[in-house]
Amino acid sequence: MLPLLISSQIREADAWTIKNEPISSVDLMERASRAFVGWFINHFPERNERISVYCGTGNNGGDGLAIARMLHQHKYQNISAKAARFSDKSTADFDVNMQRLHDCGLDIITINKGEIPTEDGHIIIDALLGSGLNKPLEGDYKSLVDYLNSLQKTVVAVDVPTGFFADGEVPPDATVLNAELVITFQQAKINFLLPESKNHIACWETVNIGISEEFTRSLNSAYQYVEEKDIRKILKHRKPFSNKGTYGHTLVIAGEARTMGAALLCSSASAYAGAGLTTACIPGNGLTALNSYMPELMAIIRDGDTLPDIDWDKFKSIAFGPGLGTDENALELFAYVLTNYNKPLVIDADGLNLLANNSTLWQALPPGSILTPHMKEFDRLFGTHTNWWARLQTAKQQAAERNIYIILKNDYTITATPDGKLYFNSTSNAAMATGGMGDVLTGILASLLSQGYTAEQACIAGVYIHGKAGDELALPNRMNVVLPGRLAQQLPVTMAKLMA
Structure with missing residues (x-):
């Protein structure tokens, strides 16, 4: 059986892998982003496609910055990276990937509080908020997600669509960035397998990022996926x-x-x-x-x-x-x-x-x-x-x-x-x-x-x-x-x- 983990267990498994592999958190992020990009380029091979990567300032946003850099290195010609600066805080791994993106010569557009960007991309990669979300979107994030949904673009979410809870009760009126595809890390999130997901996720694919399977099994999750x-x-x-x-x-x-x-x-x-x-x-x-x-x-x-x-x-x-x-x-x-x-x-x-x-x-x-x-x-x-x-x-x-x-x-x-x-x-x-x-x-x-x-x-x-x-x-x-x-x-x- 494949264990299905709740959000707190996912963080625990990440931390165990970082400590015991060992691997730095930013290198684990690099590995996850590389797995995402490997799947993405096989299914969206057109290098002239206009792609906008929307990033928050947490680790999901760090994934997004790394993904933008890797797509640029794979000769995608029209990559636009956009960072939503709705908070003064950012994670250390986000900051590292921000610098790496600068170093490879790709400009980053900052979205400040109260701003809504102009969007002309054909594909949106959603790396705004990840699996740690535990309350409905409000304020600037809600406004941005409502705007992006109104454009009816092809959305590919990184790990979890912004606004969607990986587990727990999904509010019926939740604002979610609706995804044509979710490329999720290591395992499906439990709520992907429940009917509340149908309005927000057309399909999902998992990519292996090397999290210890032995450790995830030791967590004795109540939720199991039959293979x-x-x-x-x-x-x-x-x-x-x-x-x-x-x-x-x-x-x-x-x-x-x-x-x-x-x-x-x-x-x-x-x-x-x-x-x-x-x-x-x-x-x-x-x-x-x-x-x-x-x-x-x-x-x-x-x-x-x-x-x-x-x-x-x-x-x-x-x-x-x-x-x-x-x-x-x-x-x-x-x-x-x-x-x-x-x-x-x-x-x-x-x-x-x-x-x-x-x-x-x-x-x-x-x-x-x-x-x-x-x-x-x-x-x-x-x-x-x-x-x-x-x-x-x-x-x-x-x-x-x-x-x-x-x-x-x-x-x-x-x-x-x-x-x-x-x-x-x-x-x-x-x-x-x-x-x-x-x-x-x-x-x-x-x-x-x-x-x-x-x-x-x-x-x-x-x-x-x-x-x-x-x-x-x-x-x-x-x-x-x-x-x-x-x-x-x-x-x-x-x-x-x-x-x-």
């Missing part, structure tokens, strides 16, 4: 002399007359993800659809007010809720499951709604169960939130207090674990934003539990595989929409590639 190598370590190969019983039996309790699609998608995903057997507990009028859709699936029929006769010991996992409804029959069925089954459940959709509306159900929820809410379902379960950072803290708290796993779905789906960790997923794409995709994820999770994966392994690997299958369908084929049924069929291929 492919992590999934390769989790997934288990099928072994010789195994049989269907080796890979467990999943029970999917889902579907109503008008929502059988949810049961079909969830059950098929369980089978495609590798469960040895999958049984769908569905209403009788859905049996023909089930047999037609996927004959490999078995069925337990539930009708009307009569609870189904279930041999609980047969099942290694249960997925509960997709398309089930929330009437009295569904509530009675949920209570029936909780009374008789003590292994972790995977709960989605109407199962989550039943939990939200009936607090007594929580008391019987088996430890290690997995909840898979989207934003609205999460707020129904745990109260209204006004921002995603607050949702992260609630997810971490609730997972620990209730000894459960919470999968909070978004572009970088987050898994909260009972030990206080938050795992951000690195796969998926917008083509997957279609109804039924969550039903497939639920089936994958239950399937992995049936196969003997721990709840934590099932969450981390299941979310990754789900997104990876969507990526394999959408990105190479330039598909605008990936349908969930097609994604379920892709699962064996995706998993085989990851285990190759």
